[in-house]
Amino acid sequence: EPHCGTDLGLMRTKAEPQADGTYKITGTKIFISAGEHDMAENIIHLVLAKIAGAPEGIKGVSLFVVPKFLVKADGSLGARNALICGSIEHKMGIHGNSTCVMNYDGATGYLLGEPHKGMRAMFTMMNDARLGVALQGLTQSEAAYQNALIYAKDRLQGRSLTGAKEPGKAADPIIVHPDIRRVLMNLKAFNEGARMLLLWCALQGDLSHVSTDDKERELGEDMMGLLTPVLKGYFTDMGFRNATDAQQVLGGHGYIAEWGMEQFVRDARIAMIYEGANGIQALDLVGRKLAMNGGRAVFAWFKLIDDFAQANKSAEMKPYVDALITVRKDLEEATTWMMNNGLNNPDHAGASSMDYLYLFALSGMAFAWAQMARAALPKSHGGTGAEYYQTKLATARYFVDRMLPDRLAHLAKIKTGAEPVMALKAEHF
Template sequence: MPTYKAPVDETLFLLFDVLGFERYANLPGFADATRETVEAVLLESAKLSEKTLLPLNRTGDVEGCVREADGSVTTPKGFKEAYRQFAEGGWIGLSADPDYGGQGLPHTIASAVNEYASSANMALAMYPGLTAGAIAALVLHGSDELKRIYLPHMISGAWTGTMNLTEPHCGTDLGLIRTKAAPQPDGTYRITGTKIFISAGEHDLTENIVHLVLARIDGAPEGTRGISLFVAPKVLVNEDGSLGERNAVSCGALEHKMGIHGNATCVMNYDGATAWLVGEANRGLSAMFTMMNEARLGVGIQGLAQSEVAYQNAAAYAKDRLQGRALTGAKDAARPADPIIVHPDVRRTLMSIKAFNEAARALILWTSIKADVALVSEDEKERVAGDDHMGLLTPVIKGVLTDVGFDNTVKAQQMFGGHGYVAEWGMEQFVRDARIAMIYEGANGVQAMDLIGRKLPRDGGRAIMAFFKEVDGFLAENAAVEGMAIYLAPLKKAREDLQNATMWFMANAMAKPDNAGAGATDFMHLFGLVALGFMWAKIAKTALEKKAEGDGVAEKMDAKLATGRFFMERHLPETSAHLARISAGADAVMALPAEAF
């Protein structure tokens, strides 16, 4: 059975030593998040993930969810009790508003907790993860009455939440939605239609499920301008807050999936279900984007999470598995062969995953801090800057971290040779589970187009210019720091590649939009490499400072510096290849007629 140890020390190092988490102590929620408090929270979260969630990962994958004849869904054995422990521990409400029963800690801490849970058991972690997204949408867009009815139960974990967007005929193009909402005299609506691919749409973990549903009110404009958002609970709520009658919403089928078998992915049928409008009529898409952005950050975390747990098991196996001799001579002459960790290609593989994981974790935490600032800062400039950063980096985090995260699970599986292909070792499950993260919450090609088409030009390119300014400031401030040259020079070159790609799009995409489409994925990955390289430069600076302090962490800091150097030398140069492909334009991509495929 695979093992997992939550990287608590690594998270603390990044938060407090690299990213200066304590500098934000003046903001609401941050004052209580001292290093001691955060460490205690993360250690408890690690214990829950390692001891309760991880043992159910393999069994949940084998058993899967089962739809009964009456439409109810049974989750795998042990899931209900594990979810109860998760909810009773207050983990769902960790960063939620205390007025509704939450603990009010920064969302950044919840991001770290989410990583641990997703590494241990991605399918199970999705139930509370989706609820957190639904909570965020209701907090920002729900009426006081809807908040009063639903938030306390969702924050406590007594009820879960979902998001219902996709329909059989439309996925990304939400303007094609056909689900109808008929207004009723009492101010409610009747929802009729079918939604597919609804994660956690039906299950036995809680007594109620709060569905957030996109639908079109009778007579609304066509396209995305006529979409509204509604709350349609599985069970209706009485005036006194108790549960009443079952609503006209049901699970028509369970999808038979490649992975995440422990999460119920449902076809949901709405047959005149009673619902309440969230926010303004015909403005549902903007409200749903609150949940989608939260979900996309969460999916990026899933990419890291699967990469991390796969790496941990691959590294352990490489140090134990005997096979062949080192190219430079036997390293363990007393044994019949050396452990495969001695081989350069094995080292290359493991270093690639390790270098990604550490920088990806830093990128997620950095972006989470920016998102927290955007939510709670009293300084309008800080709020705008945080929102700009979150908008710009969300498609990068979702797209790049899940693309590379999946690739890394495959690399980790390769370390096991034939054993990696055998289910009992657990590696093939990581591969299968990680694959969905590249698809749901907006397939990664869509993320790339969102980055190019919406996020990059937004507000005259203000967000990307702010990103360049931050990187440039770091490069200038540390140019003379001893030991930093090997990290700064590659970062500077990669940053120039990113700027050149941006300028190329400005010059060539307006007149020929296919140029943007053909280069979008390369641009997303180019941007991702620069962002990860920037994180490694910040980590390296901190490592050099701590090593100079002589506080007994020299060996750990040397490992950081070596891993960062590997990333700079072996991965960051890929920005040049991405730039070359972008600059080639769309001609070769679009050359063939459709019939030639």
């Protein structure tokens, strides 16, 4: 709503019970994606509202189904409901999405689930949506990478620092330059590691539903809950960063609409904000997910890594397993620090939450790359596809050598706590 974003307890939209069991919904909602369009005969809105006499805060929020057109008993469409699109937002990006202000003026709504339990029902959808937005961050990074790669192989500028690579041409393609390689390798290593980690997480979600083993279902559910804020926050932050880095590869052309790269940058930015801003994802991780079920999920994560390391002690796997063990130890140290200090002063957890999310994500990426290395090594020594697997291993080593060291900075910042962040009074800014 216009006056409340994350703090849904401030909600003003009201639901008045009717004699026929329906409710009259009155209020205004903003940032409603595809809130109005003509691509379907009907639009079904899920609307959060408060029934008169409900408890204060989010404990008093209920969820309602509010259709654009009322539906008759035979399934055909009836009268237009009392809701309209007040305006369409003019946005930085995602121009293909009609982002609407929706006004409900006594619109007929149908209670979904139990009264005052709307947040529980809504989060069923939101957790799934957050994984979808994590995928959005990854795909935006991948699209930006593919376009930057084509440009880097085609654009001729300057000569390689180690001598001409294309002496028959006026200049070398810019992919020969180390700084361009750095950008492309950052994107490639992120994209491939993130894709693996997201697929692994999706597998855990499937197992939580279909496995016949109680422990496996429990583990799958724990991993989905634990990793959802990590993937949403990290993948979308990196999606935007990678889009801007890919834009840099194109130089001035990256700033021109004709080349398309500036659209990736504009479109990627929203993923860091909607379905729960990334700062909220970090707070969810340290404030709810770590302590849930006595810390069962995070300890299960540590055990997964320990079991993998124990089972993969070959000399060839050593670089990848050593890196995984190292970041796992850093994450455990950070987790212990959070548990020891966050309870005494919640600001410690708040100030360190984003760095903790990033450190957790790096442990996940290291786990993903170690699994890919294990799969690639036997096939990298020769035969069909060997070059592909050698490339995969080289990318894994790049992640270990050039990206994973960021863990040290995140751990150091976590352990500084709230004092440097909260030292100034508000009036000193």
